[in-house]
Amino acid sequence: MEQVSRPVIAGVVAALVGFTSSFAVVLAGLRAVGATPTQAASGLLVLSLAQGLGIVWLTLRHRTPLILAWSTPGAAMLATTGAVAGGWAAAVGAFLLVGVLILVTGLWPALGRLVAAIPTALAQAMLAGVVLSLCLAPVHGLAAEPWAVAPILVGWLLATRFAPRWAVPIAFALTLVVIGVGAGSDLGAALVAPTLTWTVPTLTSPAVLSLALPLYLVTMASQNVPGAAVLSSYGYRVPWRESMAVTGVGTLAGAVxxxxxxxxxxxxxxxxxxxxxxxxxxxxWVAAHAAGWTYLVLGIVSAPLTAFVSLAPPDVIGTVAGLALLGTLAAALVGALTAAEGREAVTVTFVVAASGTVIGGVGAAFWALLAGLAVRAVLSRRGSGEASPTTVTTSR
Incomplete structure (x- = not known):
């Protein structure tokens, strides 16, 4: 009995940790690019359903512990990019384009090779710069709402010491308690049924450059490639083409x-x-299969959860979102700065992304990657065209 129940329990726990530790980031990202509370709740619902159905399909097909997720780094990027020309409808158009690109990645290997050609360090530096401002939210929140934020931070710290895997979910549970105490008689407003809200998409150039392309690159570099590597490290072969097809179709179906x-x-x-x-x-694979069904159930409760969270002060929700992204920031910084060579380009990429600067309606993530590639190209040519004293000394 234990051998049967253990994988099921592991799958349920994985889905609960994945959902509770990052759904606040997803809501923050969708709201930042123009979604109303109802549209953001619809987005969270459809993401839960899409990844749940995708997991169930892939695990039954391949008997492999393939598990899907929403793009947490991508949501963080949306939160820092903000609204673009065309508003929410243009953001939805960008999401559709991301789905097309993911689908094409599985069908056309050349696109995958092109993405892989982007230096990993620059992609990680862009991600680190994007999430930095969100990771500062707990500090700002503590200053603005000390009595509400302090218990969340203390709970997170103690959980990190004794139960690291549950640190962010515990912080989220404490956040719900704080919200409940502060909301009082308004709690009845959170009792809403889950609904899907359709948006007619449009597509603008700023949305393509600010949202679609950075979102696609961040999702590939920070989710799809590491996800395949994790399974490979446990001895599993990822059906890459079908995985990209399922996630691409899921993104397309959920975008509207x-x-x-x-x-x-x-x-x-x-x-x-x-x-x-x-x-x-x-x-x-049974564990991943159980996680898929758990995500479907979590999708049903996502609407009242979203409505409940909307009752909280922004600083409180920003705190739990920032805590959820600390691990992402740490991993991105390590990935960006591991190699000594090319750190100038990495630093430029990070600084531009962290600046949040919008030029010509295009957000900082795009300009950061462009600036990093330009600096890298210039310095690479300088290094290849000169035999510097450093090079001579090192060769000895």
Missing amino acids: FGGHAVNLAAITASMTANPDVHADPARR
């Missing part, structure tokens, strides 16, 4: 209802593929 991107999971993938789940690697 407000979902920004569906992709392979990275962190929660390890929670369903490791040996603790089941001694037999061929039975661990």
